[in-house]
Amino acid sequence: MTLGLLLSPTSSHIAGWRHPDAISNAGAEYKDILATANSAEEAKLDFVFLADELCAPEGDADILSRDPVIYRFEPLTLLAALAVSTRKIGLVATQTTTYNEPYHIARKFASLDQLSNGRTGWNLVTSYVEAEARNFSQSEHLKYADRYQRAREFLEVATGLWDSWDDDAFILDKESGRYFDPSKMHVLDHHGEHFDVRGPLNVLRPIQGRPVQVQAGSSEDGRALAGAYAEVVFTAQNSLEKALEFTNDVKNRAEQAGRGTGSVKVLAGVQPIIGATMEEAQQKYRQMQELIHPVIGLTRLSQLLGFDVSVLPLDEPLPEVIPETNSYQSRQKLIVEAARRDNLTIRELYLQVVGAYGHRVVIGTAESVAEELADWFTAGAVDGYILSPTYLPDGFEEFKEQVLPILREKGMFREEYSGDTFREHLGLARPERGEARAEKIAQVQ
């Protein structure tokens, strides 16, 4: 099983920071972030993950004042610090292709992969938060399909830049005065719809050849991009059947792209809530839910739906028609399906969804939580999980001390790291320079 930990600025549960035992700004103090990353490394997790948005949430200041996700470290800056303070754990950071340039992103990840001795992963997003546009001189957010088109070309260019140098290009021959072998430098000279990039990259080829390619889209566009390029796919799923359908679909698309089903791992988000008894676990869950302030619940639900529900009657169901969003299509679909399936009112819906941002919540004893995680894994519905603990440190420490030993007993999780790079943790090959990312890209487009 592949396991990663979401390193959230404050807590992964929207109100976790209010828990009496929580470090309310765990993501603002480097010492706390490092302590969590070190604890994850001690637990032999595959990676820690830094999510990102290029904006603070927009809205009424009074409402926003209850929203903990108002600040965070810039992920690559923080990742650089973690790269030299940890030794084995994978380091995954989000960077958008909509408000970045390929040369910048290729350069930063190549540098971080060197600094971390080959432990980086890039969670490629196209930015679902419309507000980001207003921080980049844009009045409109790029349309969905355009965002994904740009993402494809962006990734091709970044890949071409990481392939600027053969691994053994730098001969540093003091005798002849040659620093590198000119035949081993490759100028990209890309000219496309969105980018013109000459190259080469002025950073050595990444230790891993390329950072591990992570992606988190679940819509049709998202799945197509995942099938063509992703090595790790993050997803939000709430039923075994839906998770199985998603995973099989993404792996079939990878197969069609000539990549083989083993070349992509699907990880679902999960929020474990553990008690000594089921009753105690349920009590812990209720305590977390009671900490959710209604205005934050409604604001976050509106953001995830891309539709403002804060003005609608709280104890009525969602309206019949919810216009398709230009923001978070797959999450909107997931949440509306849950509302219809369980016949939920808006109040019941935000309480069910916003705590874990629509991800699966598993409540129980250590044994029952381990069982539930193992079930999806053995069924092939997932290759693993991204853990989003309710609050830090306890939300993760309880999982580490109580559930991991059970997963190890089942032979489902490692006792020790067997390699040094993130790719080795995942059992992914190191791509050769110039190796195409996917043979049949033309067919997929």
Ligand SMILES: Cc1cc2nc3c(=O)[nH]c(=O)nc-3n(C[C@H](O)[C@H](O)[C@H](O)COP(=O)(O)O)c2cc1C
């Ligand atoms: C576990 C997980 C982590 C994500 N992290 C981010 C993030 O850090 N920043 C972001 O803009 N989007 C993030 N997303 C959202 C996705 O990038 C994507 O926008 C979303 O899943 C919608 O996908 P779709 O466009 O295919 O519907 C994340 C999604 C998942 C499932």
